[in-house]
Amino acid sequence: MKKAKQLFASMIFMTLGLGSAHADYTLNLMEGKTKLSHDIYDLHMLILWICVFIGIGVFGTMFYSIYHHRKSKGHKAEQFHENTTVEIIWTIIPTIILVAMAIPATKAMLEINDVKEAEMTIKVTGKQWYWDYEYTDSGVHFESHLDEGSERAHRVSNIDPKTVPHYLLNVDKPLVVPIKKKIRFVFTAADVIHSWWVPDLGWKKDANPGFINEAWTSVDEPGIYRGQCTELCGRDHGFMPIVVIAMDQASYDAWTKDTLAKQNAKPDLADQTREQLMAKGESVYLRNCVACHQIDGTGISGHFPALRGSAKVTGPIDPLIGFLQAGTSRMPAFSKLKDDELAQLITYIRNAPALGNKVGDEIQPNKITPVYDDEE
Amino acid sequence: MSAVIAEHDDHHDDHDHGPAKGLLRWIITTNHKDIGTLYLLFALAMFFVGGAMAMVIRAELFEPGLQFVDPQFFNSMTTMHALVMVFGAVMPAFVGLANWMIPMMIGAPDMALPRMNNMSFWLLVAGVLLLASTLFMEGGAPAGGWTLYPPLVLQTGKAFPFAVFSVHLLGISSIMGAINIIATIFNMRAPAMTLMKMPLFVWTWLITAFLLIAIMPVFAGAVTMLLTDKFFHTSFFDAAGGGDPVLYQHIFWFFGHPEVYVMILPTFGVASTIIPVFARKPLFGYASMVYATASIAFLSFIVWAHHMFTVGMPIAGELYFMYATMLIAIPTGVKVFNWTATMWKGSMTFETPMLFSIAFVVLFTMGGFTGLMMSVAPVDFQYHDTYFIVAHFHYTLVPASVFILMAAGYFWLPKWTGHMYNEKIGQLHFWLSAISVNILFFPQHFLGLAGMPRRIPDYAVQFADWNMISSIGGFIFGVSQLLFLWIVIDTIKGGTGEKVSDEVWEDAKKHGLEWTLPSPPPYHTFTTPPTEIPTEHF
Numbered sequence: 021m022k023k024a025k026q027l028f029a030s031m032i033f034m035t036l037g038l039g040s041a042h043a044d045y046t047l048n049l050m051e052g053k054t055k056l057s058h059d060i061y062d063l064h065m066l067i068l069w070i071c072v073f074i075g076i077g078v079f080g081t082m083f084y085s086i087y088h089h090r091k092s093k094g095h096k097a098e099q100f101h102e103n104t105t106v107e108i109i110w111t112i113i114p115t116i117i118l119v120a121m122a123i124p125a126t127k128a129m130l131e132i133n134d135v136k137e138a139e140m141t142i143k144v145t146g147k148q149w150y151w152d153y154e155y156t157d158s159g160v161h162f163e164s165h166l167d168e169g170s171e172r173a174h175r176v177s178n179i180d181p182k183t184v185p186h187y188l189l190n191v192d193k194p195l196v197v198p199i200k201k202k203i204r205f206v207f208t209a210a211d212v213i214h215s216w217w218v219p220d221l222g223w224k225k226d227a228n229p230g231f232i233n234e235a236w237t238s239v240d241e242p243g244i245y246r247g248q249c250t251e252l253c254g255r256d257h258g259f260m261p262i263v264v265i266a267m268d269q270a271s272y273d274a275w276t277k278d279t280l281a282k283q284n285a286k287p288d289l290a291d292q293t294r295e296q297l298m299a300k301g302e303s304v305y306l307r308n309c310v311a312c313h314q315i316d317g318t319g320i321s322g323h324f325p326a327l328r329g330s331a332k333v334t335g336p337i338d339p340l341i342g343f344l345q346a347g348t349s350r351m352p353a354f355s356k357l358k359d360d361e362l363a364q365l366i367t368y369i370r371n372a373p374a375l376g377n378k379v380g381d382e383i384q385p386n387k388i389t390p391v392y393d394d395e396e
Numbered sequence: 397m398s399a400v401i402a403e404h405d406d407h408h409d410d411h412d413h414g415p416a417k418g419l420l421r422w423i424i425t426t427n428h429k430d431i432g433t434l435y436l437l438f439a440l441a442m443f444f445v446g447g448a449m450a451m452v453i454r455a456e457l458f459e460p461g462l463q464f465v466d467p468q469f470f471n472s473m474t475t476m477h478a479l480v481m482v483f484g485a486v487m488p489a490f491v492g493l494a495n496w497m498i499p500m501m502i503g504a505p506d507m508a509l510p511r512m513n514n515m516s517f518w519l520l521v522a523g524v525l526l527l528a529s530t531l532f533m534e535g536g537a538p539a540g541g542w543t544l545y546p547p548l549v550l551q552t553g554k555a556f557p558f559a560v561f562s563v564h565l566l567g568i569s570s571i572m573g574a575i576n577i578i579a580t581i582f583n584m585r586a587p588a589m590t591l592m593k594m595p596l597f598v599w600t601w602l603i604t605a606f607l608l609i610a611i612m613p614v615f616a617g618a619v620t621m622l623l624t625d626k627f628f629h630t631s632f633f634d635a636a637g638g639g640d641p642v643l644y645q646h647i648f649w650f651f652g653h654p655e656v657y658v659m660i661l662p663t664f665g666v667a668s669t670i671i672p673v674f675a676r677k678p679l680f681g682y683a684s685m686v687y688a689t690a691s692i693a694f695l696s697f698i699v700w701a702h703h704m705f706t707v708g709m710p711i712a713g714e715l716y717f718m719y720a721t722m723l724i725a726i727p728t729g730v731k732v733f734n735w736t737a738t739m740w741k742g743s744m745t746f747e748t749p750m751l752f753s754i755a756f757v758v759l760f761t762m763g764g765f766t767g768l769m770m771s772v773a774p775v776d777f778q779y780h781d782t783y784f785i786v787a788h789f790h791y792t793l794v795p796a797s798v799f800i801l802m803a804a805g806y807f808w809l810p811k812w813t814g815h816m817y818n819e820k821i822g823q824l825h826f827w828l829s830a831i832s833v834n835i836l837f838f839p840q841h842f843l844g845l846a847g848m849p850r851r852i853p854d855y856a857v858q859f860a861d862w863n864m865i866s867s868i869g870g871f872i873f874g875v876s877q878l879l880f881l882w883i884v885i886d887t888i889k890g891g892t893g894e895k896v897s898d899e900v901w902e903d904a905k906k907h908g909l910e911w912t913l914p915s916p917p918p919y920h921t922f923t924t925p926p927t928e929i930p931t932e933h934f
Contacts (some may be wrong), residue, residue: 045861049778062774071765079758082736086754091676096426097743101678110733111726118722126715128774131709169887174462174854181460182857188460205909207708213550213641215706215781219847223777226707228549230635230641233708250781250849252541254548257469258852295807322469322535351555 050219051267052239057222059128067121074117089192123329130224135236138204142195146207146214146227149311153195158276160283164191165307166259172306175315189246192307194263196279199239207233212254218247218264226251227359239266255320256311287358289386294367301368304361308354309369317375328376329376333369337383340366350373360385409900414919423518426510427919428495433812435492435519436805440884442524443486443798447874449477454836454870457863462854470853471539476531478542482659483566484524484791489801490662491573494601496812498577500910500917501595503586503926508579516572523565530555530562539575541851543652544619546633546644557627560619567612574605581605586909586925592686593931596679599686600665603693607654607661610697615651618644642707649700657696660792661689663760663800664731667753669908670807671735673901674750675742681734688727688734695724705776714773721771724763737926748822749902752803755830756796763791766841781851784844790837795830801900802829802880810900811886813915813917815891817883825883828876834871906930 051061089095145152150165165171167190173179174188181187197203207216207227215225221242225235239245245263266274292300309327313319317327327333331342344362347353357365363385370379415421415430425431451475455462465473482883495513499506504727507513529692530537535553538544544559552559555788581602594602624630632639633644664685672679679685701707702721705714735757744750748815770776779785810816844850848859855863896915902910909929913921 022929045842046858047842049845050847060774063780064769066777067769067772071768075761078732078736082739082754082757084829085739085742086734086744090741091747092745093895095741095743097676098739099677100557101680101682102684103737106737107681107684107730111730111911114729118725122719122722125718125772125774129711129718129723132774132777133714177462179461181854182860187857188854198866212551213545217781217849219778223774224780228635228708231640231642231708232878247847248849248852252851254465254473254551255471258467258849258854271674301413308668320466323551347889364402374613381424 034118034165052220052222052246053243054221054237055158055240056128056132056237057220058221059131063124063128066124070117070121076195083188085289102335118302120146124238132235135204135234138236139199140198141204141206142197143206143208143214144227146209146216146253146260148211149252151191151195151214151249151260151262152210154275158280160276160279162193162283163307164193164195164262166190166261167192168303168306170261171310172315175310184360185247188259189261189263191246191261191263194244194265196265196267196272196275197237198269199242199266201269202236202238205235205237207235213251214253214260215251215256216262217246217250218245218262220245220247221264224250239264241269249313259311287360287385289384291384292364294362294382297364297367298371299365300361301364302372302374304357304365305368305372306366308357312351315374317369317372327369334377334379337370337381338389341383341388359388362388404810406548424514426506426511426514427498428507428510429812429917431507431513431517432492432494435488435495435520438517438521438524439485439489439492439801440881442480442488445528446477446480446485446878449473449480450870451874453477453885456853457855458867459864460820460855460857460860465853467853468539470534471541471851472531472537474851475538475540475542476527479527479538480524481793482542482655483527484502486797487570490601490604490659490928491570492578493662493666493784493801493804493860494573494594497808498580498598498601499584500913500921501598501908502581502584502589503909503922503929504580504584505920505923506584507576508584509576512572513576516569516576517625519565519569519572523562523569526558526562526565530558533558536733543648545623545648546625546641549622557623560623563619564616567616570608571612574608577601577605577611584679586922588927588929592683593929595665596668596682596685596689597662597665600661600668600689603689603758604658604661604855607696611654611658614647615655618647618651621647630756642704642805645704645707646701649703650697652703654693654696656691656789660760660795661693663756663797664689666800666804666807667735667756669881670749670803671738671757671852673807673904673907674747675739675744677738677742678907679734680737680740681730684730685734688730691727692724695720695727699724702771702773702776705773706780709713718771718773722768724868725768725771728764732745732757732764745902747806748817748819748826749803749807751826751830752799752806753822754865755800755826756803759791759795759799759830759833763788766791766908779844781843781849783840783848783850786850787837787840787844789835790840794837795833799833803845805884807901808910809887810875810891810896811910811913811915811917813890813891814896814914815887816896817887817891817896818858819892821879821883821886825876825879828879829873830874832869832872836866836873839863839866839869844857853868 049061050066056057074363142157143154143156150163152163154161168192169184170188173181207225209227214227215224223238224236225233243266245264249257249260273351312324313327319326344354364384367382368375369375416424456470531701533555537555538552540549582597621632625632631639633639633641668679668685699717699721701717723816770779806817806822843859843862848855899905899911900915907925907930
């Protein structure tokens with residue numbers, strides 16, 4: 021069946037006279053890697069075949085009629101215009117088919133909604149334009165942004181997306197889950213509505229600001245599963261993918277330990293060379309700033325101010341530190357950045373040729389003075 | 397008062413009112429035919445404006461990577477394309493048909509409220525121009541999708557209040573149009589034209605007009621709440637103030653779902669008018685067609701949250717909206733079966749209006765099938781907000797509503813102008829449109845199932861091939877529509893030069909009153925009501 025579909029697709033392709041090394045003509049819904057996704061796939065196929073069957077009946081009748089009952093063949097029009105019996109039949113039969121569809125659909129619905137007895141919980145927060153993951157049991161907490169490769173490629177026109185691995189479907193820090201465990205997800209959002217979708221898990225769920233939604237999964241086999249935000253959430257809606265890595269329990273435990281250790285590590289306050297500050301600063305900029313202020317620092321007229329030549333950016337350094345840590349009504353506070361990251365970022369935005377700024381100074385991590393003490 | 401009437405009589409007792417001279421005729425006209433023409437030409441213009449926006453979208457999606465536009469502008473394009481097509485093209489086109497045809501179909505001299513008719517047209521123009529002007533404002537046109545969901549829509553720049561006011565204007569215009577249609581149908585029918593003898597087009601518009609009156613105030617209310625949330629510190633949709641962003645979605649879709657039926661019910665009416673003429677048979681199941689239309693209209697009010705299956709509703713709500721939505725398949729199925737039965741054992745010919753109508757039945761049914769698939773809530777968790785839904789609603793709007801509008805154009809242009817259109821070019825237009833519309837939208841089913849979300853300006857490379865094919869179909873479809881523009885202009889200027897008879901199509905007089913009038917009809921028709929009406933279905 022799959023071969024036949026591919027053949028069909030490639031025939032369409034050839035008749036159009038196109039050729040591509042990247043031919044990927046997926047036609048059907050993916051089956052996914054969880055029990056829920058299999059149930060949903062089966063339901064999808066059931067309804068698809070019902071539709072195909074009805075379609076063949078209706079269109080077959082219509083085309084028979086179009087072929088035979090035409091004036092050019094001398095067919096004389098009959099003048100009947102109602103028949104209560106057939107009208108009742110073609111009302112009753114669809115009703116029965118619908119009831120037959122509703123039963124398995126209801127079962128699947130109840131199963132999808134049953135989040136009880138979950139073994140762990142992950143809180144997912146949608147933000148413009150990245151995901152924030154918090155493991156409520158272990159305390160692991162991180163942000164997951166579009167990876168640097170895709171970030172550069174979609175912003176700079178001379179990079180061919182085909183050369184970027186997993187273009188737009190890759191993140192810097194993927195969500196890691198253990199297999200064969202019932203995981204409960206709770207969803208919310210910080211700014212606008214987002215929607216979290218990994219097709220292999222079988223569902224998507226909206227993340228609404230100020231409210232909590234729930235869903236669950238239990239992944240059958242280890243693997244890397246990719247998805248995207250599916251609720252229009254602004255300019256970079258297309259650039260906040262999701263990557264889930266499912267691994268066995270032992271590897272997952274090791275990952276948790278390692279991640280927690282990194283998360284709790286104190287920032288490295290040792291002095292860095294200017295090159296180090298600038299290189300790392302660019303990464304921080306790509307993760308945190310580029311979505312609004314753009315890769316060339318020009319911002320978006322009417323929405324986000326330019327950093328290029330900005331008095332705030334190139335002026336005295338202390339107010340700039342305070343500004344970044346406190347934020348404004350329009351700009352989020354970046355108190356989440358550790359002192360070393362802040363030093364790298366500030367050095368970068370004041371001196372990056374890409375942003376057109378050249379103050380010529382630098383700041384070291386140990387010179388960052390907090391306006392707010394973020395330690396609890 | 398009597399003096400005025402007497403003076404009026406002195407000057408005008410011996411001749412008919414003709415149209416005013418020059419451009420002023422079109423500005424001050426209260427004639428249903430002139431206003432119908434204005435609506436139709438305006439809708440045609442907006443069809444090309446909205447189409448140009450679709451071309452921008454398909455050009456950007458031709459290949460992965462960002463080539464032509466900024467993502468923000470891309471979002472503005474998807475938003476404005478939808479708003480222009482819905483409120484500027486499809487709805488006005490059907491109001492135009494209603495203006496032209498309803499009085500002629502029911503034997504009335506004009507619409508019941510001719511001055512209001514003029515006003516509702518010019519408010520529509522004002523509303524659409526106001527909407528279009530947002531493209532040039534600081535921060536760009538609205539980019540939060542045509543559904544205008546908060547909180548995202550509140551991030552719109554200077555354009556936001558203008559977009560809201562344009563919705564108000566468009567709403568007032570629609571409501572006035574709907575009141576006019578209801579008043580006309582209830583009060584102005586020829587004495588013999590009982591309700592159950594009315595042509596299906598009149599019936600579907602009567603029901604549609606009630607839908608419009610019920611829903612447009614709801615939409616106006618929802619956007620007004622957005623306005624006060626943004627400027628007057630209310631928090632209807634802001635959780636921080638005790639509101640709920642999902643509340644907006646409930647209100648919007650209470651408007652939005654009947655709204656999509658506003659675009660499809662008159663479509664059904666036109667199809668039910670055209671198919672019998674070219675099958676040379678009465679419409680099959682007239683009464684069940686009327687009841688099915690009414691059922692669909694009723695159901696449209698109680699299924700809204702099937703647009704929101706993933707928004708997070710209680711399980712009881714999800715199940716209810718799933719069952720209610722599945723029910724729509726029954727009356728819709730009845731309609732498709734009735735059209736098929738109308739063709740069955742007919743004596744069919746395939747002029748351009750019939751070709752478009754048959755394509756409508758087939759391709760609308762495809763859109764119906766995907767609609768049925770999405771009604772099943774658990775599966776919709778996969779389909780929702782992907783290209784699958786984009787394919788679904790474009791099948792129910794483009795090869796359905798738009799194709800039927802084309803069919804109506806070909807069907808009635810000879811009546812309106814007294815000239816015959818060029819059948820060869822018409823058929824060329826049909827075949828190009830019918831083939832390219834499928835190249836355009838069918839692959840989008842595959843894209844959605846493979847995991848491509850809607851409303852993204854750039855995509856992962858595995859979606860590249862179908863997107864390119866879809867874009868090629870889109871460009872062919874877009875260019876093909878210029879043929880229709882050519883045909884409209886050519887037919888108005890004289891067409892083939894062939895003299896058309898009153899009934900234009902063979903035995904059309906049996907099917908409707910409009911074919912008993914001369915082609916083109918005089919400026920005022922049925923100043924005395926007709927005594928005999930066609931009763932094909934009795």
